[in-house]
Amino acid sequence: xxxxxxxxxxxxxxxxxxxxxxxxxxxxxxxxxxxxxxxxxxxxxxxxxxxxxxxxxxxxxxxxxxxxxxxxxxxxxxxxxxxxxxxxxxxxxxxxxxxxxxxxxxxxxxxxxxxxxxxxxxxxxxxxxxxxxxxxxxxxxxxxxxxxxxxxxxxxxxxxxxxxxxxxxxxxxxxxxxxxxxxxxxxxxxxxxxxxxxxxxxxxxxxxxxxxxxxxxxxxxxxxxxxxx
Amino acid sequence: xxxxxxxxxxxxxxxxxxxxxxxxxxxxxxxxxxxxxxxxxxxxxxxxxxxxxxxxxxxxxxxxxxxxxxxxxxxxxxxxxxxxxxxxxxxxxxxxxxxxxxxxxxxxxxxxxxxxxxxxxxxxxxxxxxxxxxxxxxxxxxxxxxxxxxxxxxxx
Numbered sequence: 001x002x003x004x005x006x007x008x009x010x011x012x013x014x015x016x017x018x019x020x021x022x023x024x025x026x027x028x029x030x031x032x033x034x035x036x037x038x039x040x041x042x043x044x045x046x047x048x049x050x051x052x053x054x055x056x057x058x059x060x061x062x063x064x065x066x067x068x069x070x071x072x073x074x075x076x077x078x079x080x081x082x083x084x085x086x087x088x089x090x091x092x093x094x095x096x097x098x099x100x101x102x103x104x105x106x107x108x109x110x111x112x113x114x115x116x117x118x119x120x121x122x123x124x125x126x127x128x129x130x131x132x133x134x135x136x137x138x139x140x141x142x143x144x145x146x147x148x149x150x151x152x153x154x155x156x157x158x159x160x161x162x163x164x165x166x167x168x169x170x171x172x173x174x175x176x177x178x179x180x181x182x183x184x185x186x187x188x189x190x191x192x193x194x195x196x197x198x199x200x201x202x203x204x205x206x207x208x209x210x211x212x213x214x215x216x217x218x219x220x221x222x223x224x225x226x227x228x229x
Numbered sequence: 230x231x232x233x234x235x236x237x238x239x240x241x242x243x244x245x246x247x248x249x250x251x252x253x254x255x256x257x258x259x260x261x262x263x264x265x266x267x268x269x270x271x272x273x274x275x276x277x278x279x280x281x282x283x284x285x286x287x288x289x290x291x292x293x294x295x296x297x298x299x300x301x302x303x304x305x306x307x308x309x310x311x312x313x314x315x316x317x318x319x320x321x322x323x324x325x326x327x328x329x330x331x332x333x334x335x336x337x338x339x340x341x342x343x344x345x346x347x348x349x350x351x352x353x354x355x356x357x358x359x360x361x362x363x364x365x366x367x368x369x370x371x372x373x374x375x376x377x378x379x380x381x382x383x384x385x
Binding site for chain 1: 233235236238239240243264266287288289308310311312313
C-alpha cells in the first residue's frame with residue numbers, strides 16, 4: 001500500500017455512536033483539500049517525496065518565495081506545506097503538480113498517524129513533566145515533597161567528569177512540541193464536507209494544523225485487526 | 230468555518246429525530262426502554278423513575294433518571310441519542326420549578342413526590358396527538374395548530 005497523507009485542521013472532540021450502541025470519543029478533523037505543490041524524485045532531489053499545501057493564506061501576508069512556489073503549481077499561496085516521504089519514484093508518479101488531494105485519499109484506510117503541535121504547558125516540575133513520584137509526605141521530609149531527588153553524583157552516569165548524563169529528566173518547558181499519535185482508528189470520512197473523524201484525541205488545540213498519514217508501524221493489536229479484515 | 234456548527238453537521242446523521250420521543254420535561258416520571266446486550270442476545274430493560282436532569286446538546290444530550298430500588302436511590306444517565314435507547318414513555322407528569330431536581334436526593338418518604346401537573350396525563354395525550362399530526366403532515370408542519378405539544382416537541 002503506497003503511503004497516503006493529507007493536511008488538516010483540528011475542529012474539536014465529541015462522541016460517536018457505533019452501530020452496536022456503544023459510544024466512543026472522537027476528534028473531528030477538517031482534512032484538506034490540499035494541493036500538490038512539489039513532486040520530488042531521486043533524479044531531481046535524491047529522494048522521492050510529495051509536498052502538500054493546505055489552507056489559503058492572504059497573498060498580502062504571504063512572502064514572495066511562497067507565492068512563487070505555490071504559483072508554479074497553479075495555486076494561490078497556502079499557509080502550511082508538508083512533505084510526505086515516498087518509498088520510490090514509482091510512488092511519486094501517482095502525483096502531479098497542482099493535483100488536488102482530498103480526504104478521499106484515505107478511503108479504505110483503517111488507521112492513521114496524526115502529527116501536530118501539542119499544547120504548551122509552560123515550565124513544569126518533574127512530577128508533571130516526567131511522572132516522578134516526588135518525595136514522602138511525612139517521615140521528616142521538609143520542603144522537598146515535589147523535588148526530583150538526587151540527579152546523580154560526580155560522574156555516575158557518564159563515567160568521567162562532574163557532568164550529568166545527557167537527557168537527564170529534569171524540570172523544564174513542557175508541551176508545544178511536535179507530537180505524533182500513532183494508529184488512530186478512522187471512524188468516518190465525509191468527502192462532501194472534507195471531514196475526517198478519528199477515534200481518540202489528537203495533539204494540539206482546536207484550529208491547530210495536523211498532518212495525517214498512513215501509519216508507518218501499527219501497534220500489534222491493530223496490526224492484527226488489519227491483517228484479519 | 231464555525232467549529233461547533235461543523236461538529237453538529239458531522240453528527241447530524243447520528244442524531245435521532247426530535248419526534249422520536251414524546252414531549253417530556255424535568256419532573257416527569259418516565260419509562261426508559263434500554264437495550265441490553267448479553268452475549269448475542271438482546272433484550273429491552275425498562276427503567277422507570279423521575280427525570281431529574283437534562284444535560285448536554287446535540288449528540289451529547291443526556292437524561293438523568295432517579296428511582297428508588299430496595300430503599301436505595303439509583304440514578305442512571307442515558308445518552309438520549311444512543312441507539313440502545315429505544316423508547317421513552319411518560320408515565321406521570323409533574324410540576325418542577327427547577328431545571329435540575331437534585332434536591333430530591335435529600336428527600337425521603339412522602340416529600341419525595343412531586344406535585345402532579347394540573348393538566349396531568351390528559352394534557353400529555355393531547356400533546357402526543359399534536360406531534361402525531363405534525364409527523365403525518367410533515368410538509369404542513371407550519372400550519373399545524375401551535376398547541377402545547379408542538380412547542381414541547383421542538384424544544385426537546
